[in-house]
Amino acid sequence: MILYLHGFRSGPQSQKVQALAARMHARGLGDQLWCAQLSPVPFEAIAQADAQIERCLKSGVQPALAGSSLGGFYVTHLAEKHGLKAVAINPFVPHADFDQSLFIGEHETLYSGExxxxxxxxxxxxxxxxxPRLSQPEKLWLLAEEGDEVLDxxxxxxxxxxxxxxxxxGGDHGFTRWEDYLDEVIAFAGIG
Incomplete structure (x- = not known):
């Protein structure tokens, strides 16, 4: 099972989620992907993902995580908390000179318009x-493009x-070569 956490202002309708869902469906793994619309409130988003992780673990399923941008930040936190594998795609990384104005203020979700x-x-x-310090770095896989115009x-x-x-x-914040890595992501998660 792969739990995918989307980025800030994004959602389950994102190109990356849809591409992963299509690839997993084509491989007969369509029921092994979870991606819900996350709350824009960080603690609430983590609680949503925690609840799904607990459901998986209670049913005997060891999930893997994947997430992009702020979702990449979230999956890193959750991988550390639960000892899970995670793929972080162009993840947000807090740092001293980060311009918080990218987040603070009024926003609209890209797909629902909320x-x-x-x-x-x-x-x-x-x-x-x-x-800030990863205790199990071997469980994490960073996918990053140097041309990310949003995050360094x-x-x-x-x-x-x-x-x-x-x-x-090259590339950009959306990670332009995502489809080239879908099979490797599925294999990393241990389900394909």
């Missing part, structure tokens, strides 16, 4: 969830030191 406000309290929740990939390379890393030239 509006929400991200506050300094929500930013503090992200800080509380941060995992070098912070992710430093944060995921000791982890499997695929860092590609």
């Amino acid at each position: 509006h929400f406000t991200f506050t300094t309290e929500h930013a503090a929740q992200i800080a509380a969830l941060d995992t 990939y070098r912070y992710a390379v430093a944060r995921y030191a000791g982890s499997r890393q695929t860092v590609l030239p």
